[in-house]
Amino acid sequence: MPILEGRGVTRYFGGLAAVSDVDFQVEQGEVLGLIGPNGAGKTTLFNLISAALSPRSGSITFRGKEITDLKPYQICRMGLARTFQTVKIFGNMSVLDNVLLGAFFGGEGRIASADAAEAAASALEFVGLAEAAAIPARDLTLANQKRLEVARALATRPELLLLDEMMEGLNPTEVNRAMGLVKMIQDKGITVVMIEHVMKAIMSVCGRIMVLHHGAKIAEGTPQEVSTNRTVIEVYFGERADASDS
Ligand SMILES: Nc1ncnc2c1ncn2[C@@H]1O[C@H](COP(=O)(O)OP(=O)(O)O)[C@@H](O)[C@H]1O
Ligand SMILES: [Mg+2]
Known part of the structure; x- marks a missing residue:
């Protein structure tokens, strides 16, 4: 199927x-x-x-x-998660917080804060943005903003x-x-x-x-x-x- x-x-x-x-x-x-x-x-x-x-x-x-x-x-x-042709990130929020939103938003049922934090950190690590976690998302290059969207989508735990x-x-x-x-x-x-x-x-x-x-x-x-x-x-x-x- x-x-x-x-x-x-x-x-x-x-x-x-x-x-x-x-x-x-x-x-x-x-x-x-x-x-x-x-x-x-x-x-x-x-x-x-x-x-x-x-x-x-x-x-x-x-x-x-x-x-x-x-x-x-x-x-x-x-x-089922997606990214956008024109990036839709929250520029004033930190890179990590953008991904945390994905972690809290996705998946069935509620997620504990600690688990969301872990999901977000691992998604950031996966896309290679762990070191940029604390900076405002708007300060990333376009390539990294696109990676951030991928991390946010991955943090929702998609298939x-x-x-x-x-x-x-x-x-x-x-x-x-x-x-x-x-x-x-x-x-x-x-x-x-x-x-x-x-x-x-x-x-x-x-x-x-x-x-x-x-x-x-x-x-x-x-x-x-x-x-x-x-x-x-x-x-x-x-x-x-x-x-x-x-
Ligand atoms: N929200 C919308 N309102 C009116 N027309 C739209 C809208 N979104 C897309 N279109 C039109 O639909 C067609 C397909 O657009 P789109 O799906 O964005 O194409 P692609 O992603 O392949 O470049 C285009 O002619 C576009 O102008
Ligand atoms: Mg298009």
Whole structure:
């Protein structure tokens, strides 16, 4: 059984189908890449999965349970966490306090303060920010603010993590570190769906890739299959892949 499954997921903004009749499956333990040009509907799909938005039609199940009509906090407590394309951290709070919020917020039932503190400290250690624990979050570099969001999401103790362009705006060294972090998350047994434009990262970290275009799924497969798919090449390069002599 897939850990996450969507059927016919559809969302309109006015007359625009931002996500249109999309079926998807995420298998336990995999890293699935979600790619597509700007405006393809990738972030909207994350918003639908995490219930930041409700779909017009379709259904989404997580761990076999229907989550389509749940609230975002209920989905988080079931073990589905996310980060945001534009980081949403609390800049005036310390790095540690940002992560503590995740630790208190996530998981089923209450968590004792000592356990939350331990979960937060270990998440910070995991992403390599332990030494920055006491500084205000706004003083972190962009790359580290993105790591902080990952730590906050991990502190909620997820089984599935949605990463929305964690590598956007990072330099090549930071991208390499971020790729390492995704692999470490997978090694922990956490399933990952990542939206990314950095092709090098997508190709080397993801076992499978799904491609959206104008809200519809146009391709799905291994990195090799997707990178040689004609429809995908047309969408990315705006020309017919076989138009060599016309
Ligand atoms: N809250 C919103 N209100 C109106 N239109 C939106 C909203 N969010 C996204 N859109 C539109 O939906 C489409 C898909 O956007 P988005 O999911 O952000 O794409 P991506 O993440 O693939 O770049 C775009 O045309 C975008 O302008
Ligand atoms: Mg987006």
